[in-house]
Amino acid sequence: MERTGSVSMQDVAKEAGVSPQTVSRVANGSDAVRPQTRRKVQEAMERLGYRPNYAARALKHGRFNNVGVVLSHMTAYGNSRILAGIVDAAAENGYATTIHTLDTVSEPTLASVVDRMKQLPVDGIIIVMESPLPDFDTFVPPQDLPIVLISEDPANHCPTIDSDQYGCSTTVVDYLLSKGHRTVFHIAGPSSTRAAQSRMQGWRDSLEQLGLKVPPTYFGDWTADSGYQAGLALAHEPDCTAVYAANDQMAYGAMLGLRVAGKRVPEDVSVVGVDDSLGDTVPRLNLTTMRIDFSKIGRTAFSMIARQCSGKQVPVGVKHVIPAELIERDSVRDLDA
Known part of the structure; x- marks a missing residue:
């Protein structure tokens, strides 16, 4: 059971000058x-x-040391960073990772x-849910089968x-209002995604709770081009001095659109984004x-699976929240200064 090709555990023991039992202990992570x-x-x-023969290990120890990950749009910034966090944490703990995409399922449900994942040699499953x-x-x-x-x-x-999507928005609105802006316009992401819904709701609630009029919402699709189109339109909003975009790509596109339409950033219009994803691609950003630690989300999700695999309890019915961090650069003007 412990033979791989023509190389056996006994062959390794002879080569290393140790007993087969020692080789077995190393192979099983003892x-x-x-x-x-x-x-x-x-x-x-x-x-x-x-x-090592992982099927034999699973028969002996009841584990494959493999975690399954299910997600959509693997190349999207947040998903790719979450996946990297899971894979890194898994590798550090002796686990492999099996990835499955929702895009291959015509009508996906959790069940x-x-x-489908139960048919694979996995000890637990992490499901990244962008849409309900x-x-x-x-x-x-x-x-x-543990699931996170x-x-x-x-x-x-x-x-x-997950990250604190709602809290991202309340922090941004409070920050911009503290800089003397009378209201905040919003470029929302696709309404089909829960992140976009929560960020829009946090923006709206923050303004309403202060008795401020909520400006019309501009919708994008997470891309810089959609932000650019929104920026062109926002340049003609007479009361628009502050824009909060639901991700950095749309925020950066909006900055370009505003400038093409004759507005200066931040002198005329301040702009804030979410996720801090452009540092490696945009020079002199x-x-x-709002920086979201996607890698920490992935690492924490893996630790929640690993704890369950070792027989420990992880609370259900409450969301473990990873807070976002405000990163101040030069796209916001203090109107009171």
Whole structure:
């Protein structure tokens, strides 16, 4: 059961000068091996091309040391950073990662996604939910397979984690009003996504709670081009001195659109985005934004799965929230200064 190709555990033991039991302990991640001996065995495995038989390990220990991840739009900034956090945390803890995309499912539900993942050698599943799934409230998870949802809404059946989407907006509105702006215009993301809905609701609630008139909402699709079109239109709003865009791509596009239409940023219009995603692609970036730690979301989601795999309880019915951080740059003007 522990043979991979023509290389056996006994071959590795002979090459490393240790017992087959020691090789087994190293292959199964046991701590009962001295570091020097572990390195010797791992080097022998590498030289011989030996790989542990994970099916045999699962039969023996009840685990595959593999976590499944389900998400849509793998190349989207937030999803890619969440996935990187999961993969990194998994690797650091001796886990592999199996990825499945919702795009391949014609009518996805939590039940159908989990049923498909149950056919694979995974110890738990992390599901990244951008949009609501129809059985979110009625889904009953299997007792023998831990599931964590990365979701804006807390689930009453699975542990849930996400960033504070609503709080991003309340922080931005409070920040811009503190700079002397009388109101804040908003470029929202697609209404089909929960992140866009929550960010728009936080913006709206903040203004209404202060008795301020809520300006008309401009909708984009997360892309810089949609922000650019919104910026061109916002330049003709006479009361528009501050714009809050639901992500950095739309915020950056809006800055360009405003400038093409004859407005200066930040002298005439201040702009704030969300996610802090452009630092590696835009030189001399001056966009003020709310930084979301997507990698931490992924790492924490993995730790929640790992705790359940080790028999520990993780609370359900409440959402574990990763707060965002305001990053001040040069796209906001203080009107009171």
